[in-house]
Amino acid sequence: MRVxxxxxxxxxxxxxxxxxxxxxQPGEPIHRGEAIATVETTKGLIDLEAYEDGTISEFVxxxxxxxxxxAVMAHLELEGAARAPELSAxxxxxxxxxxxxxxxxAAAVTAPEAARVRLSPAARRRAxxxxxxxxxxxxxxxxxxxxxxxxxxxxxAARPAAPGEARAAMRQAIGAAMARAKREIPHYYxxxxxxxxxxxxxxxxxxxxxxxxxxxxxxxxxxxAVALAAARLEGFNGYWRDGRFERSAAVHVGAAIAVxxxxxxxxxxxxxxxxxxxxxxxxxxxxxxxxxxGHLRSGEFTSATITVTSLGADGxxxxxxxxxxxxxxxxxxxxxxxxxxxxxxxxxVRPLITLALAADHRxxxxxxxxxxxxxxxxLLADPQSL
Amino acid sequence: MDINAxxxxxxxxxxxxxxxxxxxxxxxxxxxxxxxxxxxxxxxxFAAAVSEAFGLEIPxxxYPSLTSLEGAARFVQSRLSAGA
Amino acid sequence: MQNATAAEAPVTxxxxxxxxxxxxxxxxDDPRVxxxxxxxxxxxxxxxxxxxxxETFGAERIRDTPLCExxxxxxxxxxxxxxxxxxxxxMTVNFSLLALDQIVNNAATLSHMSGGQLNVPLVxxxxxxxxRQLGAQHSHSLEGWYAHIPGLRIAVPATxxxxxxxxxxxxxxPDPVLLFExxxxxxxxxxxxxxxxxVDLERAAIxxxxxxxxxxxxGWSLHKCLAAAATLAAEGIEAEVLDLRSxxxxxxxxxxxxxxxxxxxxxxDEGWRSGSLAAEIVTRIVEQAFYELDAPVAxxxxxEVPIPYAQHLEEAALPSPARIAAAARELLTSARGP
Numbered sequence: 001m002r003v004x005x006x007x008x009x010x011x012x013x014x015x016x017x018x019x020x021x022x023x024x025q026p027g028e029p030i031h032r033g034e035a036i037a038t039v040e041t042t043k044g045l046i047d048l049e050a051y052e053d054g055t056i057s058e059f060v061x062x063x064x065x066x067x068x069x070x071a072v073m074a075h076l077e078l079e080g081a082a083r084a085p086e087l088s089a090x091x092x093x094x095x096x097x098x099x100x101x102x103x104x105x106a107a108a109v110t111a112p113e114a115a116r117v118r119l120s121p122a123a124r125r126r127a128x129x130x131x132x133x134x135x136x137x138x139x140x141x142x143x144x145x146x147x148x149x150x151x152x153x154x155x156x157a158a159r160p161a162a163p164g165e166a167r168a169a170m171r172q173a174i175g176a177a178m179a180r181a182k183r184e185i186p187h188y189y190x191x192x193x194x195x196x197x198x199x200x201x202x203x204x205x206x207x208x209x210x211x212x213x214x215x216x217x218x219x220x221x222x223x224x225a226v227a228l229a230a231a232r233l234e235g236f237n238g239y240w241r242d243g244r245f246e247r248s249a250a251v252h253v254g255a256a257i258a259v260x261x262x263x264x265x266x267x268x269x270x271x272x273x274x275x276x277x278x279x280x281x282x283x284x285x286x287x288x289x290x291x292x293x294g295h296l297r298s299g300e301f302t303s304a305t306i307t308v309t310s311l312g313a314d315g316x317x318x319x320x321x322x323x324x325x326x327x328x329x330x331x332x333x334x335x336x337x338x339x340x341x342x343x344x345x346x347x348x349v350r351p352l353i354t355l356a357l358a359a360d361h362r363x364x365x366x367x368x369x370x371x372x373x374x375x376x377x378x379l380l381a382d383p384q385s386l
Numbered sequence: 387m388d389i390n391a392x393x394x395x396x397x398x399x400x401x402x403x404x405x406x407x408x409x410x411x412x413x414x415x416x417x418x419x420x421x422x423x424x425x426x427x428x429x430x431x432f433a434a435a436v437s438e439a440f441g442l443e444i445p446x447x448x449y450p451s452l453t454s455l456e457g458a459a460r461f462v463q464s465r466l467s468a469g470a
Numbered sequence: 471m472q473n474a475t476a477a478e479a480p481v482t483x484x485x486x487x488x489x490x491x492x493x494x495x496x497x498x499d500d501p502r503v504x505x506x507x508x509x510x511x512x513x514x515x516x517x518x519x520x521x522x523x524x525e526t527f528g529a530e531r532i533r534d535t536p537l538c539e540x541x542x543x544x545x546x547x548x549x550x551x552x553x554x555x556x557x558x559x560x561m562t563v564n565f566s567l568l569a570l571d572q573i574v575n576n577a578a579t580l581s582h583m584s585g586g587q588l589n590v591p592l593v594x595x596x597x598x599x600x601x602r603q604l605g606a607q608h609s610h611s612l613e614g615w616y617a618h619i620p621g622l623r624i625a626v627p628a629t630x631x632x633x634x635x636x637x638x639x640x641x642x643x644p645d646p647v648l649l650f651e652x653x654x655x656x657x658x659x660x661x662x663x664x665x666x667x668x669v670d671l672e673r674a675a676i677x678x679x680x681x682x683x684x685x686x687x688x689g690w691s692l693h694k695c696l697a698a699a700a701t702l703a704a705e706g707i708e709a710e711v712l713d714l715r716s717x718x719x720x721x722x723x724x725x726x727x728x729x730x731x732x733x734x735x736x737x738x739d740e741g742w743r744s745g746s747l748a749a750e751i752v753t754r755i756v757e758q759a760f761y762e763l764d765a766p767v768a769x770x771x772x773x774e775v776p777i778p779y780a781q782h783l784e785e786a787a788l789p790s791p792a793r794i795a796a797a798a799r800e801l802l803t804s805a806r807g808p
Contacts, residue, residue, distance in 0.1 A: 120733075120763060120764040120765055121760050121761045121762070121763045121764075122733045122761060122762055122763055122764040123764060124761070125761040148764050148765070149733055149764040150764075204446065207446050208445065208446070211434075211437070212430070212433045212434040212437040212438075212444050213434040213437070213438070215430065215446070217426045217427060217430055218426065219426060219427070258423060258425070284427070285427060285430070285431070288427045288428075289403075289431070292404070292406075312425040312426060314419065
């Protein structure tokens with residue numbers, strides 16, 4: 001059974017690899033699981049394994065050739081019936097079509113035309129967005145077939161089951177956004193510690209009168225305080241776009257929510273500045289539930305004008321956040337911890353919280369940033385004002 | 387109410403809040419927070435679910451009793467028998 | 471007090487009536503406006519558009535001209551330079567070629583060559599298109615050619631509303647405007663949108679919304695596209711139908727927004743495909759919305775022959791609802807694997 005040995009996709013972000021070395025020669029027996037070639041990828045050198053027993057009939061690609069995922073590297077003669085290889089990008093259709101005379105190995109500098117998967121532009125972009133290597137589509141194996149947008153959507157819909165993959169894609173997305181933030185945004189950082197006692201006391205009193213489902217949590221007070229301060233002080237609420245700051249009148253506070261098992265999303269609480277605490281709590285509660293169930297709405301993903309992030313009760317004292325572009329500011333809330341605090345010349349143990357601001361220096365300076373943090377602190381010191 | 391029945395019910399509530407939890411992997415004595423990244427919102431959701439499912443008033447000061455499966459089961463049992 | 475007319479039903483009128491009303495209103499509202507062309511006066515217009523206007527407005531303002539396009543278009547340009555608001559009717563776009571020098575070398579250029587000192591607020595109305603067995607020399611669609619020329623604005627009323635109100639919009643502009651009236655549309659019946667008092671001359675219009683494919687056209691082809699869309703809808707294909715309205719400038723924003731929505735575009739143009747307006751639209755979509763496309767942009771144009779006289783051959787040469795529907799189906803399924 002003669003089959004094509006193709007460059008497999010070794011990760012969602014892999015597009016190509018360079019053939020470094022053939023570890024076997026034509027005619028030499030190969031065994032399932034045995035390394036037959038080495039390729040260099042962005043992740044380093046990787047050995048490619050045979051997925052069946054057999055022999056290499058002939059090489060198509062020569063060492064040094066840069067190959068696209070799915071490119072034919074060699075022709076193999078396999079023992080036994082053809083089975084769709086699990087790892088290989090494109091299972092050959094059976095019976096194998098008559099092969100043209102392969103080009104001499106030395107001439108195979110790039111992927112042969114036959115190996116190129118044809119995607120519509122829209123399909124290619126969608127696949128990129130979803131972190132799918134389109135070459136892995138079985139559909140693409142049909143000779144001459146074109147992968148359309150619908151094929152990518154179907155594929156995406158059919159495979160949400162692999163949590164590892166989803167997590168990897170999310171990690172990739174977080175990485176891309178944060179790399180962009182660190183590359184493009186001149187961050188400055190400010191920290192401010194305040195006594196959370198008044199807020200906590202007010203909360204206890206407020207919650208005592210309410211059924212469990214209606215109670216507020218501390219995070220909501222912080223979200224509201226940030227929203228109010230952001231609405232009052234210009235320069236922290238909006239987007240940096242096309243080389244300038246676009247102020248937003250409404251404050252949509254992105255709430256960074258940890259997804260169990262790793263990862264982070266920061267969907268928006270719309271018009272947080274204009275909502276009372278009870279309404280904000282209801283929405284926040286629903287948002288967390290949906291975020292963890294993976295049912296966020298697309299608008300919630302893109303509309304936040306400023307973000308608040310926290311590591312929760314188990315967190316550390318200070319969290320230095322990274323701005324989520326195109327936003328221009330983010331507040332990191334540290335864990336509330338009991339610590340000594342000076343009140344009117346006396347030391348007292350108080351619940352303290354440190355808020356850290358990361359803001360975009362293209363829009364504001366530290367002086368204004370300081371005012372922003374202090375106005376959040378003032379609001380939390382007077383919880384009635386929320 | 388039998389404590390095993392309470393445990394089963396609590397487990398179901400827990401699964402509603404965190405569907406990704408595998409029931410057989412839960413360590414009954416260990417805090418939810420350490421086992422599956424429970425945060426204050428999860429704790430509140432769990433308290434609300436327990437309150438509704440068993441018809442209990444749960445003031446904030448009792449929250450610490452609800453941090454593990456075993457703790458929650460004992461809390462519910464004691465409150466149910468106190469009310470009976 | 472009488473209120474008998476309060477609940478009056480909208481009046482049905484033809485496209486021809488709508489153009490005539492537009493002319494009537496323009497002549498009534500602005501003394502600088504006059505109409506000039508072959509047979510526009512005593513004969514009432516080659517397509518009976520200006521019937522009755524001579525009687526109402528007199529020979530000074532409804533002027534019959536000799537059969538010499540270069541002369542009367544040139545005279546129109548001169549009148550516009552002199553402060554008038556002439557409306558020149560050219561019987562068909564085919565004959566406008568005799569006035570090409572006046573239109574392209576004078577009307578289109580004077581404002582630019584004079585640094586904006588000489589405006590040419592001229593409106594030229596031209597019948598265009600095939601479908602009435604008038605033979606090659608009376609049936610061509612050359613509006614795409616004119617859309618090539620900077621300094622001109624090209625608009626195509628395809629609906630009763632646009633037939634009624636585009637003329638006024640054209641007269642408000644300081645630049646020469648060519649209004650192309652498809653001769654097949656003159657007998658089309660419809661009603662005016664209630665309360666409508668003016669239209670713009672810049673924006674394309676979505677005449678039917680759909681999610682699967684955008685049919686881009688203008689003039690008579692618009693109505694063929696709407697018919698095709700109805701056929702396709704019965705098959706579960708939702709076609710969006712875009713009326714270009716203005717061929718120069720092209721409303722790229724509306725075109726791209728629709729393509730972004732449907733990911734498929736089919737351009738239906740009664741012009742020939744080589745070097746055509748359809749080609750220009752394809753290019754712009756590829757330039758601006760390449761990554762939105764799920765299939766190559768498709769075109770359906772008139773067969774590359776001078777329009778035949780014989781009815782069956784003329785029909786065979788032109789885009790038809792059936793061919794548009796077939797092209798849309800093909801576009802949505804083409805090159806898909808088994």
